[in-house]
Amino acid sequence: MEKPVEHYWNIRLNDVKAALEANDFKVSIATSGDHAREILLNEVLPETGAKSVSFGGSVTVIRSGVYDALKTMDDLEILDTYDRDIPREEVLERRRQALLVDLFICGTNAVTETGTLVNLDMIGNRIGGLTFGPKKVAVLVGRNKIVPDLEEAMFRIKNFVAPANAMRLDMKTPCVKTGYCEECNAPQRICNTWTIMEKSYPKERVKVILINEDMGL
Secondary structure, three states: OOHHHHHHHHHHHHHHHHHHHHHHOOEEEEEOOHHHHHHHHHHHHHOOOOOEEOOOOOHHHHHHHHHHEEEEEEEOOOEEOOOOOOHHHHHHHHHHHHHOOOOEEEEEEEEEOOEEEEEEOOOOOHHHHHHOOOOOEEEEEHHHHHOOOOHHHHHHHHHHHHHHHHHHHHOOHHHHOOOOOOOOOOOOOOOOOEEEOOOOOOOOOOEEOOHHHHHHH
């Protein structure tokens, strides 16, 4: 067989797509981060008719170029929750207001082969927007986020995603030193609120773009 790895990922991604669609998510498969950006700009935005957009914290949203591309669109109101040149209180207020936008864009910590999105947040603005508030949600998901089941999703998040994010954000938590979860009581602990999203409600409110590329944490 030619290109066995490509064939392998095509099977995996299409299986996850089918599982997500069975759970009422709307799903596209992108060949790369660049392709995911094009899907969001050329399909998701026109389909939703969104006039206002905001974000939940996501390395994938940044690295795919989605964030930069949206900021150049003059006819779109961008509630920028990534701006670090404003006071923290203003950042928090923007995160609150982000729950009222037309389109909320984020990533996910894990997606199971049964079509479930699993996430763990520090303050909950990302999972808040994912579950309720914004009219539509777009979730960008690298293929590295795929896991067999809920148990593996939680293990991945606690023992890779959370420590890596704590390191990225320069947090003072034990996992920054050890590389794995310590179930800490640190003031800057980022592991506070879990969500397990088994279905999209209303149907197709949440659009998942599966990316055939390792992206994000």
